[in-house]
Amino acid sequence: MSRPIPAPVGAHYGLRDWLSQRVTAIVMIVYTVLFLGYVLWNGGLDYTVWKALFAGNAFRLATFVMMVGLLWHAWVGVRNILMDYAKPMSLRLALQIAVICLLVGYAGWTVQVLWGGP
């Protein structure tokens, strides 16, 4: 005998967001440790080291993956903050739209920084 299926309730993104917040955090932590290790190993940064680092395609792609994780993480976090403090629906929607625009802008800027160089 099968158990009755519970009535679907809620917005259904809770578990997905809970998990993606943690997965993106771990991606950023790995990137941070490797990056800090590289910088401290080189005893700081000068232009030659810095330029060579960003010239490598693997580093560019890794940075892009980290930034996508960061922007996703920021969306989940900021949306949670807005859900707690911005109670009127019109205000919340307006702020969420502003945040999404900002995040998409950051993403475009990231591509520009990584692949738009001279």
Add this chain to the structure above:
Amino acid sequence: MAAADREVARPRPVYLNLIAIRLPMPALVSILHRITGALLFLVGIPLLLWFIQRSLASPDAFEAAMLPLRTPFGKLVLFGLLWGYLFHLLAGLRHLALDLHIGITLAPARSSAAALLVLSVLLAIAIAARLW
């Protein structure tokens, strides 16, 4: 008798003076996790992208982009963001530990929250000292 039907002996005080509320240590870490996250989103990401973009243009532009970091105000801003990032990262790790049911009773939750505050400051000082 349902809880709502019971007569309240005294009206409960609504006490939401943010300045007078003394937050327990885990609550302080929780709200700082939020505040640092919001600041990293609003200030950290654009400053980071701006710095990388400027600094990669040419050796002169690299020096020019580094210049604000050598002023006391620039160092203060960078130190603040560095601490904010480290605090947010460590608070996230603490969160992951709590998810795994590590340190969820009151005493370890309090001491890990206090350790987190101290450790984030020490780590920020250590990295700043190495960079300058």
